[in-house]
């Protein structure tokens with residue numbers, strides 16, 4: 808499974824926001840307050856990737872978070 812739901816932000820690096828209006832990926836090693844990771848988890852929109860790489864997130868259509876990764880293409 809390339810992306811699957813998670814209820815924690817620990818144990819991996821790249822967390823996706825699967826909300827249809829967001830579809831963004833965050834780098835938890837560079838997490839910023841603006842990422843609002845806890846909000847994503849609370850909303851049930853958090854996913855992780857297998858493999859846990861930015862390339863996999865991009866392949867699935869997730870855009871870079873402007874705060875922790877940068878280079879958003881939107």
Ligand SMILES: [Zn+2]
Nearest residue numbers: 833842872875
């Ligand atoms: Zn972020």
